[in-house]
Amino acid sequence: xxxxxxxxxxxxxxxxxxxxxxxxxxxxxxxxxxxxxxxxxxxxxxxxxxxxxxxxxxxxxxxxxxxxxxxxxxxxxxxxxxxxxxxxxxxxxxxxxxxxxxxxxxxxxxxxxxxxxxxxxxxxxxxxxxxxxxxxxxxxxxxxxxxxxxxxxxxxxxxxxxxxxxxxxxxxxxxxxxxxxxxxxxxxxxxxxxxxxxxxxxxxxxxxxxxxxxxxxxxxxxxxxxxxxxxxxxxxxxxxxxxxxxxxxxxxxxxxxxxxxxxxxxxxxxxxxxxxxxxxxxxxxxxxxxxxxxxxxxxxxxxxxxxxxxxxxxxxxxxxxxxxxxxxxxxxxxxxxxxxxxxxxxxxxxxxxxxxxxxxxxxxxxxxxxxxxxxxxxxxxxxxxxxxxxxxxxxxxxxxxxxxxxxxxxxxxxxxxxxxxxxxxxxxxxxxxxxxxxxxxxxxxxxxxxxxxxxxxxxxxxxxxxxxxx
Numbered sequence: 001x002x003x004x005x006x007x008x009x010x011x012x013x014x015x016x017x018x019x020x021x022x023x024x025x026x027x028x029x030x031x032x033x034x035x036x037x038x039x040x041x042x043x044x045x046x047x048x049x050x051x052x053x054x055x056x057x058x059x060x061x062x063x064x065x066x067x068x069x070x071x072x073x074x075x076x077x078x079x080x081x082x083x084x085x086x087x088x089x090x091x092x093x094x095x096x097x098x099x100x101x102x103x104x105x106x107x108x109x110x111x112x113x114x115x116x117x118x119x120x121x122x123x124x125x126x127x128x129x130x131x132x133x134x135x136x137x138x139x140x141x142x143x144x145x146x147x148x149x150x151x152x153x154x155x156x157x158x159x160x161x162x163x164x165x166x167x168x169x170x171x172x173x174x175x176x177x178x179x180x181x182x183x184x185x186x187x188x189x190x191x192x193x194x195x196x197x198x199x200x201x202x203x204x205x206x207x208x209x210x211x212x213x214x215x216x217x218x219x220x221x222x223x224x225x226x227x228x229x230x231x232x233x234x235x236x237x238x239x240x241x242x243x244x245x246x247x248x249x250x251x252x253x254x255x256x257x258x259x260x261x262x263x264x265x266x267x268x269x270x271x272x273x274x275x276x277x278x279x280x281x282x283x284x285x286x287x288x289x290x291x292x293x294x295x296x297x298x299x300x301x302x303x304x305x306x307x308x309x310x311x312x313x314x315x316x317x318x319x320x321x322x323x324x325x326x327x328x329x330x331x332x333x334x335x336x337x338x339x340x341x342x343x344x345x346x347x348x349x350x351x352x353x354x355x356x357x358x359x360x361x362x363x364x365x366x367x368x369x370x371x372x373x374x375x376x377x378x379x380x381x382x383x384x385x386x387x388x389x390x391x392x393x394x395x396x397x398x399x400x401x402x403x404x405x406x407x408x409x410x411x412x413x414x415x416x417x418x419x420x421x422x423x424x425x426x427x428x429x430x431x432x433x434x435x436x437x438x439x440x441x442x443x444x445x446x447x448x449x450x451x452x453x454x455x456x457x458x459x460x461x462x463x464x465x466x467x468x469x470x
Contacts, residue, residue: 014034020089083372084152157192200232203233269288
């Protein structure tokens with residue numbers, strides 16, 4: 001079989017996670033649950049999916065689809081504690097005591113006919129401009145001086161009633177119908193929290209589970225640049241700095257006048273400034289800043305206008321703490337890019353792609369937890385640990401995945417060579433492999449099909465001549 005025993009670092013991760021569960025939550029994993037968990041983590045590495053059929057093939061039938069699915073659905077695994085306990089394990093392993101929190105959301109395409117995929121809805125496809133069916137996940141990331149760790153997630157779905165109202169309101173507005181004759185906006189439905197509410201929930205959960213970690217700054221994109229969200233997020237961590245983006249049409253007060261941000265900074269040009277991006281490289285950008293009263297926020301904010309080389313328009317950062325320097329706010333906000341890198345690695349290498357289609361809430365949330373646990377598990381890869389301990393750049397997820405795949409194959413070969421008759425055992429494996437890796441007929445080729453003659457019929461030639469004559 002391809003997967004017979006766990007790789008040492010995967011086994012150690014599951015054992016240490018189980019120990020941490022006992023200490024911090026009072027729960028634990030049974031021997032069978034531990035076996036299932038390490039097998040799933042290795043299955044994700046090997047197949048890049050959370051798919052029981054592919055896991056069964058990876059084990060050459062040793063673990064069946066029904067058995068794997070039953071444990072996933074029915075076994076009393078402490079799912080609610082797995083991810084937070086794993087975060088504790090990794091932060092203790094790396095000696096992490098402080099960091100920055102980054103909030104962002106990501107869309108994941110799903111099938112057009114998804115009746116049981118949790119919170120799947122019609123969303124805009126950024127690549128094509130059309131619409132697809134998919135899921136949206138709000139994610140919380142902890143950025144530290146050593147590594148970047150996913151620490152929490154929530155599924156988002158817009159309120160259908162609010163969505164229908166918005167569509168109808170836009171249609172009537174386009175027709176010139178005045179506001180008092182248009183339908184009133186429906187009250188928010190608590191069953192459909194906003195992305196900002198979900199982000200606050202994630203921050204509260206992080207503080208409750210990891211209160212010993214000092215948070216220096218919270219970063220989020222323009223969607224979260226709302227006064228209420230920024231204030232509440234800041235208060236959660238003792239008035240910590242919160243940095244987001246501001247739309248260019250936001251109004252500010254200046255010398256007893258109300259003007260929008262874009263107009264203000266157009267009147268007061270910026271100056272070139274050298275900026276250190278994520279401690280990696282330096283760039284020059286045009287920068288201007290001011291502490292201004294933002295009408296929508298109801299208070300003063302630190303606003304920065306920044307235009308990078310090659311850009312025609314300014315973008316506007318907004319920060320809650322007025323005592324920071326302009327350069328520090330800009331350099332801190334550059335860390336938000338790390339979440340984009342995480343999303344790319346996560347979708348490409350850690351199983352949360354097109355085939356992570358386990359149905360209902362349990363299916364989506366648990367398969368997502370398994371995917372994030374793999375991300376944590378790779379931090380315990382011996383070469384990654386050594387790399388970070390020696391203060392060298394950490395290895396990429398893709399390269400770790402490929403190395404782990406090779407290690408799994410080599411472990412299989414070693415197991416085979418240890419048999420009394422390796423040649424006979426290899427033949428047995430070959431027969432089993434044929435059973436589980438069957439060749440399937442293709443619909444792309446015409447072999448075995450009959451479309452008829454596809455040529456002129458002699459008896460109909462006179463009709464063609466008559467038709468041309470007429």
